[in-house]
Amino acid sequence: MTSNPKGSATSVVECPERYPEVDRRSGLSIREFNREYRSHRKPVVITDAIDDWKARTAWTFDFFKSKFGSSTALVYRYTGEKYKPNDALQMAFGDYVEGVISGDWTTFPYYVRDNWALLVAHPELAADYRLPKYFFDWFGLLPSFMRLRYPRIFIGPKGAVTPLHLDIWGTHAWLSQLVGRKRWILFPPEQRHLLYNYGVDPARPDLDRYPLFRQARPVECTIGPGDTVFVPGGWAHWVVSLDASISLSSNYMGPGAFWGPLTKATQELFLKRLWTAGTQLFRLNPAVKQLQD
Ligand SMILES: O=C(O)CCC(=O)C(=O)O
Numbered sequence: 697m698t699s700n701p702k703g704s705a706t707s708v709v710e711c712p713e714r715y716p717e718v719d720r721r722s723g724l725s726i727r728e729f730n731r732e733y734r735s736h737r738k739p740v741v742i743t744d745a746i747d748d749w750k751a752r753t754a755w756t757f758d759f760f761k762s763k764f765g766s767s768t769a770l771v772y773r774y775t776g777e778k779y780k781p782n783d784a785l786q787m788a789f790g791d792y793v794e795g796v797i798s799g800d801w802t803t804f805p806y807y808v809r810d811n812w813a814l815l816v817a818h819p820e821l822a823a824d825y826r827l828p829k830y831f832f833d834w835f836g837l838l839p840s841f842m843r844l845r846y847p848r849i850f851i852g853p854k855g856a857v858t859p860l861h862l863d864i865w866g867t868h869a870w871l872s873q874l875v876g877r878k879r880w881i882l883f884p885p886e887q888r889h890l891l892y893n894y895g896v897d898p899a900r901p902d903l904d905r906y907p908l909f910r911q912a913r914p915v916e917c918t919i920g921p922g923d924t925v926f927v928p929g930g931w932a933h934w935v936v937s938l939d940a941s942i943s944l945s946s947n948y949m950g951p952g953a954f955w956g957p958l959t960k961a962t963q964e965l966f967l968k969r970l971w972t973a974g975t976q977l978f979r980l981n982p983a984v985k986q987l988q989d
């Protein structure tokens with residue numbers, strides 16, 4: 697059994713182990729956040745960061761169903777392993793939301809995750825949220841071709857799992873919970889060597905195969921509607937939805953997560969794209985074509 701200040705008791709069986717709780721804070725100034733959390737790379741749950749968001753009350757399952765029911769969404773099917781592009785399929789949004797609220801992870805193992813497409817297709821949604829004051833994103837200072845698209849929506853059924861992973865490029869992340877609760881288990885960067893390249897399942901660790909995991913000392917939090925979790929760069933995490941859930945999340949670059957993300961953004965987005973564009977141009981050049989023929 698688990699209980700949470702913002703939710704009712706429930707009997708979710710995933711991961712029976714209990715770990716020390718992440719701080720829950722309200723009324724936190726930016727200065728306090730930077731001093732007590734960001735500069736120590738320490739996670740925190742901020743309980744009042746999105747009190748002014750319209751999405752707090754407006755974004756319900758009915759809202760998404762009635763507004764986007766007839767469009768399709770990219771949905772990830774859970775196969776027991778990390779999500780891969782090949783696990784994704786298109787589903788009518790109305791059918792998806794219906795599956796989420798009437799089923800659970802065992803009957804409906806599908807997750808709308810990391811979805812920026814909906815926000816791009818419907819820019820009016822941007823009026824319903826704004827960047828919480830703690831998380832100014834230095835990516836915003838880079839040219840747009842060196843940025844990934846954020847924020848991203850997560851909608852999933854009760855029991856939906858995100859396996860243990862590290863976020864992209866060592867970025868920091870925040871995730872605000874709008875509907876339902878999510879339980880997070882987080883591992884500090886120093887415990888990386890105990891996680892076997894993040895192959896362990898913290899809910900059911902195979903200790904014969906992953907004996908060092910016994911020494912892992914994670915922390916945990918359960919977030920409910922209105923809560924925002926800050927995940928510092930380099931912290932591995934595993935997440936389960938305790939209820940059917942809606943969240944909005946973003947990765948970002950800033951102090952404590954700067955050189956890593958900047959180097960990766962340059963390599964992945966700039967140099968790779970330049971290389972691809974260059975080779976395409978080369979292939980299209982008739983003189984080169986003649987040489988190849
Ligand atoms: O909310 C979730 O299921 C996982 C979110 C997350 O860790 C991520 O997007 O990187």
Ligand SMILES: [Fe+2]
Nearest residue numbers: 861862863933
């Ligand atoms: Fe993550």
